[in-house]
Structure formats: C-alpha cells, structure tokens
Amino acid sequence: MARTQVVIVGGGPSGLLLGQLLFKAGIEAVVLERKTREYVLGRIRAGVLERGLVGLMGEAGVDTRMKAEGFVHDGTQLAYDGDMFRVDFTAHTDATVMVYGQTEVTRDLYDARAATGGDTRFEVDNVVIHDADTDAPFVTFDQNGTAQRIDCDYIAGCDGFHGISRKTIPAFVRREYEKVYPFGWLGILSETPPVNHELIYANSDRGFALCSMRNAQLSRYYIQCDVDDHVGNWSDDAFWDELRRRIPAAAAETLVTGPSIEKSIAPLRSFVTEPMRWGRLFLCGDAAHIVPPTGAKGLNTAASDVHYLNQGLRQFYGDGDSRGLDTYSEKALARVWKTERFSWWFSNLMHHYPSQSDFDKKMQLAELAFLRDSPEAQAAMALNYVGLPY
Numbered sequence: 487m488a489r490t491q492v493v494i495v496g497g498g499p500s501g502l503l504l505g506q507l508l509f510k511a512g513i514e515a516v517v518l519e520r521k522t523r524e525y526v527l528g529r530i531r532a533g534v535l536e537r538g539l540v541g542l543m544g545e546a547g548v549d550t551r552m553k554a555e556g557f558v559h560d561g562t563q564l565a566y567d568g569d570m571f572r573v574d575f576t577a578h579t580d581a582t583v584m585v586y587g588q589t590e591v592t593r594d595l596y597d598a599r600a601a602t603g604g605d606t607r608f609e610v611d612n613v614v615i616h617d618a619d620t621d622a623p624f625v626t627f628d629q630n631g632t633a634q635r636i637d638c639d640y641i642a643g644c645d646g647f648h649g650i651s652r653k654t655i656p657a658f659v660r661r662e663y664e665k666v667y668p669f670g671w672l673g674i675l676s677e678t679p680p681v682n683h684e685l686i687y688a689n690s691d692r693g694f695a696l697c698s699m700r701n702a703q704l705s706r707y708y709i710q711c712d713v714d715d716h717v718g719n720w721s722d723d724a725f726w727d728e729l730r731r732r733i734p735a736a737a738a739e740t741l742v743t744g745p746s747i748e749k750s751i752a753p754l755r756s757f758v759t760e761p762m763r764w765g766r767l768f769l770c771g772d773a774a775h776i777v778p779p780t781g782a783k784g785l786n787t788a789a790s791d792v793h794y795l796n797q798g799l800r801q802f803y804g805d806g807d808s809r810g811l812d813t814y815s816e817k818a819l820a821r822v823w824k825t826e827r828f829s830w831w832f833s834n835l836m837h838h839y840p841s842q843s844d845f846d847k848k849m850q851l852a853e854l855a856f857l858r859d860s861p862e863a864q865a866a867m868a869l870n871y872v873g874l875p876y
C-alpha cells in the first residue's frame with residue numbers, strides 16, 4: 487500500500503500535462519496508464535494548439551522543442567464553390583495558434599516526467615477508483631500480475647472517453663448529452679510537403695476535406711467518409727483522387743502525393759457529461775467530453791480542464807482554500823459548452839449531410855458567403871479558433 491497526493495488515471499495528454507503542472511507546484515502525483523509509452527505515442531491525433539495550451543506547455547516547462555519546431559499560424563483558409571477565403575486571426579484577436587502534433591506534446595511531457603523522476607506506471611490493468619465520495623479515496627490496480635493500492639487526497643480522471651473514471655460516478659448523478667454525426671473522417675499522414683502553408687477547410691458537394699500538416703515534410707489530410715466505411719476500401723491513390731476533387735483546383739494542381747504512413751477512420755461525436763466532479767474525483771479531457779475534430783478543439787479543451795484543476799489543487803495545497811476545487815465543474819463546463827458549440831457549428835457548416843436538402847445546402851453556402859464578407863463574423867470565428875480565454 488502506498489500514498490500520494492493525487493492519483494492521475496490515464497497517461498494521455500491531459501494526465502501528463504496535469505502531472506507536470508502539479509510537479510511544478512510541488513504537488514505529488516502518480517500517473518496510471520493502461521498502455522505502453524510507445525503505444526500512446528503511436529496514436530496520431532490532434533495537431534493545432536490554442537494559445538491557452540501553448541501557455542500551459544510553457545508553465546509546465548516543456549515548450550522548448552515546441553517553440554523551435556512548431557509552426558505559428560495566424561490564419562486559416564476556408565474553401566467552397568471552387569474558391570477560397572482567409573480568416574485572419576491577428577486581424578481580429580491578439581493571438582495565433584501553433585501547429586505541433588499531439589504526439590510531440592505527449593513525447594515532451596513523458597520526457598519531462600521521466601527527467602524529474604515522476605512516478606508513471608505503464609501497462610496497469612483493472613484500475614478501480616474507490617470511495618471517491620469520502621475523505622479517504624484510493625485506487626487499486628494490477629501491475630505485472632500484482633495487486634496494488636494507492637491511497638490519495640484526490641483523483642484526476644484523465645482516461646479518455648473509454649476510461650473507467652466517468653463510469654465511477656453513479657448513473658443517478660451523471661447527465662450525459664450526445665450527438666453522433668452521420669459520417670466519419672478518413673485521415674492519412676504522408677511524408678510530403680503540405681499543399682498550403684495554412685490549413686484548408688473545404689466544403690464541397692462530395693463532402694468535407696481538410697488539408698492539415700505536422701511540419702514542412704509531414705502532411706495530414708482528411709476526407710469525410712461514410713460512418714461505416716473501412717480503411718481497406720481506400721487505396722492511397724483513391725484517397726488522393728478524392729481529396730483533389732474536394733479542394734479548389736489551384737490547390738489540387740499543386741498537391742504533392744506519396745505513400746501514406748498512417749491511415750485511419752474516426753467517427754464524429756459531440757458528448758458532454760455533467761458534473762465533471764464527484765466528491766474527490768475530477769474528470770478532465772475526453773473522459774468528460776468529446777467534440778468532432780472540425781476546428782481542432784478536443785486536445786485544447788482537455789487542456790483548459792487541466793488548467794482549472796491545476797489552479798484548484800494549487801489553491802488547496804497552497805493555502806487550504808478549496809474554492810477552486812468546489813467550482814471546478816462549473817468553470818470547466820462553462821468553457822466546454824462554448825467549445826462544443828463552436829465545433830458543432832463548424833461541423834454543420836462544412837460537411838455534407840446524407841439527409842441534406844437543396845435548401846439546407848443553400849443555407850450552408852449563404853453562411854459561408856456571410857463569413858467571407860463579414861469582418862464581424864470572421865472575428866467571432868477567429869476568437870473561437872485561437873481559443874476562448876480561460
């Protein structure tokens with residue numbers, strides 16, 4: 487039996503960022519991760535960091551590589567009807583975003599945790615949270631076939647959508663809100679230069695497409711696909727052909743193609759559970775909410791939860807003030823719902839819905855034209871894209 491101040495369930499970006507921020511404040515934490523470090527680093531996910539997450543990386547002392555290798559973007563391109571327009575972030579806000587892969591964020595956090603001697607347990611099984619609604623919570627798990635127990639003050643549930651933390655909160659306490667979208671995203675990673683120096687979000691009659699990147703020689707492209715489609719149905723050539731048909735001709739002509747080094751299909755979902763706190767258990771990131779990836783809010787919203795929880799724990803351990811922890815759920819959810827709204831709005835604007843009528847399509851085109859022509863509408867989009875303040 488062991489004891490620590492905070493047990494963090496899940497060694498993804500939420501859990502690792504929280505662990506590093508707590509370390510900076512002198513608060514002890516143990517991270518429990520079900521998979522290996524290599525497995526976690528092999529997951530290709532988000533790539534655009536809001537200003538808030540960029541700031542937290544600095545606060546956690548892990549921003550050296552990000553600053554050297556990341557790419558600052560001060561605008562994005564929206565394409566429709568064969569044409570393209572730009573939303574300029576710095577014309578409307580005082581902020582930019584950083585293109586730096588989730589894999590790199592996670593690698594930097596793992597390296598920092600190892601360098602500071604942080605206690606991270608990999609390949610743990612059967613994690614169970616006990617007595618979270620009492621003053622003496624504890625967590626049990628199996629590691630290398632041995633049953634273990636850690637007593638603690640608080641538990642951070644950072645174990646993603648399929649984790650056990652959310653389900654620890656009794657069903658009669660939880661209220662869940664969900665919208666499942668009738669399409670998925672087929673994504674590929676290729677060692678080719680990006681087609682454009684900024685992201686291109688494209689609405690086309692054939693469905694949505696996104697041209698994104700990780701660096702000058704690594705591109706990430708997505709096309710909207712059927713929700714029950716399979717990766718095996720898509721050769722690289724078929725993917726590139728379809729992408730070319732969905733982006734403006736000028737971009738399609740300069741697209742450099744190559745073999746994919748990763749190819750996957752992600753379903754699209756909006757999901758929120760309330761509350762995000764139950765007793766001494768606090769949910770962070772995908773454990774509490776999911777957004778469709780349009781607008782790159784998943785990882786960033788996880789980071790804002792981490793910020794609020796870190797503040798609350800620092801306040802508590804610093805001067806015994808529990809107000810930050812007591813208001814964690816309300817504060818986190820207030821921002822979560824705003825980013826849910828933005829991701830939902832942007833998804834609705836850019837995708838082709840199977841049930842879409844001609845009228846619905848005209849509404850999308852009218853809204854895109856309004857966004858193209860209205861500085862005020864662009865300001866609202868820019869403000870959301872760079873990230874709402876914490």
Ligand SMILES: Cc1cc2nc3c(=O)[nH]c(=O)nc-3n(C[C@H](O)[C@H](O)[C@H](O)COP(=O)(O)OP(=O)(O)OC[C@H]3O[C@@H](n4cnc5c(N)ncnc54)[C@H](O)[C@@H]3O)c2cc1C
Binds near residue numbers: 530531772779786
């Ligand atoms: C395929 C895909 C593509 C995505 N693309 C984008 C994108 O382009 N832009 C964007 O902003 N967001 C994207 N997201 C969302 C973004 O990646 C997530 O919001 C982000 O990973 C959330 O971090 P997290 O740490 O909260 O959860 P996770 O990254 O899910 O990490 C949770 C961790 O907990 C571990 N775990 C789970 N259960 C247990 C358990 N019982 N015990 C111990 N450990 C456990 C898991 O192994 C995992 O390492 C994508 C997500 C997916 C799935």
